[in-house]
Amino acid sequence: MSERSRVVSVGITGASGAVYAVRTVSALLARGCRVELVASEFGRRLLRDELGPDAAIERLGDYVAARYGESVRHGALAIHSNRDAGAVIASGSYACDCMVIVPCSMKTLAGVAHGASRNLIERAADVMLKERRRLVVVPRETPMSLPQLKNLVLCAEAGAIVLPAMPAFYQRPASLDDLADFMAGKILSALGFEHELYPAWTG
Numbered sequence: 001m002s003e004r005s006r007v008v009s010v011g012i013t014g015a016s017g018a019v020y021a022v023r024t025v026s027a028l029l030a031r032g033c034r035v036e037l038v039a040s041e042f043g044r045r046l047l048r049d050e051l052g053p054d055a056a057i058e059r060l061g062d063y064v065a066a067r068y069g070e071s072v073r074h075g076a077l078a079i080h081s082n083r084d085a086g087a088v089i090a091s092g093s094y095a096c097d098c099m100v101i102v103p104c105s106m107k108t109l110a111g112v113a114h115g116a117s118r119n120l121i122e123r124a125a126d127v128m129l130k131e132r133r134r135l136v137v138v139p140r141e142t143p144m145s146l147p148q149l150k151n152l153v154l155c156a157e158a159g160a161i162v163l164p165a166m167p168a169f170y171q172r173p174a175s176l177d178d179l180a181d182f183m184a185g186k187i188l189s190a191l192g193f194e195h196e197l198y199p200a201w202t203g
Helices: 018-030 041-051 057-068 106-113 120-130 146-158 176-191
Strands: 007-012 034-039 077-081 098-104 134-139
Touching: 007 018, 007 041, 007 120, 018 034, 018 041, 018 057, 018 098, 018 176, 034 041, 034 057, 034 120, 041 057, 057 077, 098 106, 098 120, 098 176, 106 120, 106 134, 106 146, 120 134, 134 146, 134 176
Parallel strands: 007 034, 007 098, 034 077, 098 134
Antiparallel strands: none
């Protein structure tokens, strides 16, 4: 399957790190993916609080185009309500190849770890696990309690890739955008994409 035909679900929840989510969406769109986007109530608030009103989820395509120069093809970005249990990504029969939750709140992490499926993000994640497709969760919390650590283990045991929002500094970042590029690159790698968002470690 070519990268240009891939469908990727992106969940945005209420942990700090909206720029990681938006940069990931931009990078996926740049690779010709169709992005199925869903944000929790606090995820929607996160986009506005951290990036401003222009980054409201309803206008995210325009925001990505303005910030990253990435034009959004017609039909490449679909936005779903987190309350829509009947959305296409809630079904394993829909050809969604992989999913990332970025950033992933501890509440959502707990829901994924225990298969709660209380909303569309949790249900879509559960579909990825039951269908043995790639699921990447990007927690952004510190310090972590013992229940949170146990939930990370449960997610990993179920087959998810746990990718904490821990940008590195060996690439000598000069801006916040450089740090966002690094995290988006890590996420794309975990989803199975090649990228040039940061220089590879050469030893």
